[in-house]
Amino acid sequence: MAQNLIEKIAQRFAVELAAEHEVHSGEYIFIQPAHVMTHDNTGAVIPKFRSIGAEKIANPRQPVYTLDHNVQDRSERNLQKYAGIQEFADDMGVDFYPAGRGIGHQIMCEEGYAWPGSMMVASDSHSNMYGGLGCLGTPIVRTDAAAIWATGRTWWLVPPVARVELTGKLNPGVTGKDVIITLCGYFNHDEVLNHAVEFVGDGVAALNIDSRLTIANMTTEWGALAGVFPIDSVTLDWLKKRAEFVAERGLAGVPSDAEADRINPRMNAKNIAELENNIITADPDAMYAKELTLDLGSVRPHVSGPNHVKTMTPVTEMSRKKMKIHKAYLVSCVNSRVVDIAAAARVAEGKKVAEGVEFYIAAASSEVQAESEKQGDWQKLVDAGAKALPPGCGPCIGLGTGLLEDNEVGISATNRNFKGRMGSKLAEVYLASPEVVTASAIAGYIDGPETVAGDQVRGSIKTSDKPAAFAAAVDILDGFPETVEGELIFCHQDNLNTDGIYPGKYTYIDDFTAEQQAEVVMENYDPEFGKMVREGDLLLGGFNFGTGSSREQAATSLKYRGIRLVLAGSFSETYKRNALNNGFLAIEAPELVKDMKSRFGGDKLTVRTGISVGLDFRNSILTAAGRQYAISPVGTTAQELVLAGGLESWVGANLRK
Numbered sequence: 001m002a003q004n005l006i007e008k009i010a011q012r013f014a015v016e017l018a019a020e021h022e023v024h025s026g027e028y029i030f031i032q033p034a035h036v037m038t039h040d041n042t043g044a045v046i047p048k049f050r051s052i053g054a055e056k057i058a059n060p061r062q063p064v065y066t067l068d069h070n071v072q073d074r075s076e077r078n079l080q081k082y083a084g085i086q087e088f089a090d091d092m093g094v095d096f097y098p099a100g101r102g103i104g105h106q107i108m109c110e111e112g113y114a115w116p117g118s119m120m121v122a123s124d125s126h127s128n129m130y131g132g133l134g135c136l137g138t139p140i141v142r143t144d145a146a147a148i149w150a151t152g153r154t155w156w157l158v159p160p161v162a163r164v165e166l167t168g169k170l171n172p173g174v175t176g177k178d179v180i181i182t183l184c185g186y187f188n189h190d191e192v193l194n195h196a197v198e199f200v201g202d203g204v205a206a207l208n209i210d211s212r213l214t215i216a217n218m219t220t221e222w223g224a225l226a227g228v229f230p231i232d233s234v235t236l237d238w239l240k241k242r243a244e245f246v247a248e249r250g251l252a253g254v255p256s257d258a259e260a261d262r263i264n265p266r267m268n269a270k271n272i273a274e275l276e277n278n279i280i281t282a283d284p285d286a287m288y289a290k291e292l293t294l295d296l297g298s299v300r301p302h303v304s305g306p307n308h309v310k311t312m313t314p315v316t317e318m319s320r321k322k323m324k325i326h327k328a329y330l331v332s333c334v335n336s337r338v339v340d341i342a343a344a345a346r347v348a349e350g351k352k353v354a355e356g357v358e359f360y361i362a363a364a365s366s367e368v369q370a371e372s373e374k375q376g377d378w379q380k381l382v383d384a385g386a387k388a389l390p391p392g393c394g395p396c397i398g399l400g401t402g403l404l405e406d407n408e409v410g411i412s413a414t415n416r417n418f419k420g421r422m423g424s425k426l427a428e429v430y431l432a433s434p435e436v437v438t439a440s441a442i443a444g445y446i447d448g449p450e451t452v453a454g455d456q457v458r459g460s461i462k463t464s465d466k467p468a469a470f471a472a473a474v475d476i477l478d479g480f481p482e483t484v485e486g487e488l489i490f491c492h493q494d495n496l497n498t499d500g501i502y503p504g505k506y507t508y509i510d511d512f513t514a515e516q517q518a519e520v521v522m523e524n525y526d527p528e529f530g531k532m533v534r535e536g537d538l539l540l541g542g543f544n545f546g547t548g549s550s551r552e553q554a555a556t557s558l559k560y561r562g563i564r565l566v567l568a569g570s571f572s573e574t575y576k577r578n579a580l581n582n583g584f585l586a587i588e589a590p591e592l593v594k595d596m597k598s599r600f601g602g603d604k605l606t607v608r609t610g611i612s613v614g615l616d617f618r619n620s621i622l623t624a625a626g627r628q629y630a631i632s633p634v635g636t637t638a639q640e641l642v643l644a645g646g647l648e649s650w651v652g653a654n655l656r657k
Contacts, residue, residue, distance in 0.1 A: 102365025176211025546575025
C-alpha cells in the first residue's frame, strides 16, 4: 500500500515493528526520534526522569537542552534553576545551549538537529517549525521527554494527513506570514485539526526556507500536529550555505580550530551529500484524509485577530480604520530571523516610531542578531526607536519587559494572540508580518508599508471519499482484553475543555489523592455527573474532547472514577497523549457521537443512555444499539502501555529489564 511523506518518515523512526509492517495513519507505534528538545521545562522533566528510576540518559546525543523562555528573569531563583539544568546536562553529556544563545526552535534549525527526512520531537507546541526543512517535527508532553531520555523511545499515534497544494507565486509585498494567516483564516473550521499537513505544489518552489519555517511554525495555530514541506533544491541550497557558514564561524559549541567533522557533526557536506542521494518523497498514489488548495497569487497582506488566530482582515481594510496601537512586537521563533529583521529595517529606515507607541525587537538567536548588526539592519530599527530585548522568548509568552496593559492594542509578528497571553486579558492583540508590524509602529495605527489590493482568496478543500473499512485483525497481547462492554454515559458537549473535566482550582494541590480526583471529576461541566456515573461505564463525549490546558488529571480523574475508557467524536491530541500515558484509552467514534446526538439531543448535559456498548479490539469494531462502527486499531503499542499502567510504569519496567 502506498505511503505519504508523514507515514514514510514515521516508518523510518518506528521501532519494534515486524519486518513487513507498513506504517499508516491511525496506528499506535513506538518511535525513536532523532532528537528531543526541551527548554526551560527541562527543569520539570529532570524530576520525572529520576522518579521513574532512571540514572543515565539512554543516548546522550538524542536530547538537546535550550534555555530560552524566561531569559529576562535574572532573579537568584531562576539563575539557580538554569545552573541546575546546565549541571545536569554536563553530568549526562547532553548538548546544552545557555540563555542568550536563542530560541530553541531556531537553534535546532541553525545547528542541524532538525534534519530533512528525520523525525524530531520537542516539549513545546511550536516544534512544527522543523517541517520548514522537511523534518517531521511534532510536540510531546514532559512525560514523553523523560521516557525518551531514559529509553530513547516513546509512542506516537500516526495522525491523519492533509495534503495542502500551494499553486502560483506570491505577489510583491506578500510574505510567508500572510500565507499562514490566510490558511488559518480561510480554512477556519478545524479542517486540519489533529492532522499532519504535507505542503506540495508548484508554489512551494517559490517559497524560501524562512517563509517555509514561518508557515510550518504556525500550522500549530491552524490546529495541525505537524506541517512538513518537501525536501527540494531550495532545502539543499540552504543547507549547503548554512554548512559553509557554520564551518567558517566555528559554531555549534566547539572550538573554532576543531577538526572539520567536529565543527558540526550534523551540518556538514558529507551529510548533505548523503541526503541529496536519498531524498524521501510521498508515493504518487498515497492516501490523504483531506486535500486543500491555495492559490498564492490570491494571498494579500492580512492581520489576524483580535485575540484569535482564525479571524483575518485585509491590511487595506485595517489601514482605513486607523486603529490606534500602543505596542508593536518583532519577536519570537516565527518571524525574528535575519530576513525578517531586514524587511522591517527597510520599512523603518529614516523614520521614527510614532509617539505613544513602544516597538520591541528581539532576534531569534544570538547568531541572527550578530548577522543583522553586521548588515546594519539592527541599528536601523534601534535608530527608529525600537527597544531591543535579548535573543529568546519574552513578551510572546507573557514574560519579561513590554507586556500589554489593560485596554491596550498590540500588533505582533508572533504566532499567537490569545487573550491574556501577552499581558492583560483586557488588551487586544493582532498578528501580522514583520513589515506590517513595523509600518504600524511608525504610523501609530495598524497599517501596511504598501497596500496590495486584489481578488478574494482562492482555495478549495476535498475530503477523502475512501469508504471506512473494518481493519484487519489485530494481535492481542497476553492480559489485554479482546472485548470490553459497558453502559454508555453520554456528555454531548463539543469542545469540552479540561477545566470542565477537572477544575483548575485543584490542579496544583500536589497531595490530592486519586479518590479526591474521582470525587470532583466533571464538576465544572455538570455537577450531576458524579451522582449518575457508575463504575464500569463507558463515557462518550462530543468532538474535540479535552481541549484547553494540558493538565493530565483530566484523564486520570475519569480513570479513578471507574470509567473503563472514554469515547468521543475527536480529541485534543494532548488529552489523548495524557490519557494513554496514564494507561487509559481514548478512542474516536465520530459516527456513534452523531447518532447519539440525534437520538438524545443536547437538553441534558449528561445522559445515562441505557445502551450497552461492546468493543471488539481484535477486529476494531464497536457495537451499540444494533449498529456496528469501525474504530481505529488499538495495536500492541497501545496495549502494552495500558497493561503497564502508563508510560512511566512502562519505562520503569524497561529499565529493570
